[in-house]
Amino acid sequence: MDKKDQEIIERSETIAIDYLKETYDLDVTITRRQMQPKMAMSRVSIYGYITGNEDQTFIISINYETGLKEMFAYSPEFKKALLVKGYNL
Structure with a gap:
């Protein structure tokens, strides 16, 4: 992986962490980062x-060209944690 791709991945990870903190007041642990093929998407x-809470998992996709969240999926346990905090999903 070249330096530019590594920077894109690191910036996307920061955006994802900030989104989850600002939107749901969550502290998260990142387990994996994956850049999708550039010819298919900018994600x-x-x-x-x-x-x-390792059972409360999620995946969030960030468009690295726009800096916006494109997809957010989570485990049933993650959903329960947000519901307990008062969020309607």
Whole structure:
């Protein structure tokens, strides 16, 4: 992986972490980062879980050209944690 791709991945990870903190007041642990093929899409997928709760997993995809969240999926346990905090999903 070249330096530019590494910077894109790191910037996307920061955007994902900030989104989850600002939107749901969550501290998360990142377990994997994957850049999708550039010819198909401009997206980095970030995988992780709510810190301290490894069963509360998520995947969030960030468009590295726009800096916006494109997709957000989560486990049933993650959903329950957000519902307990008062979020309607």
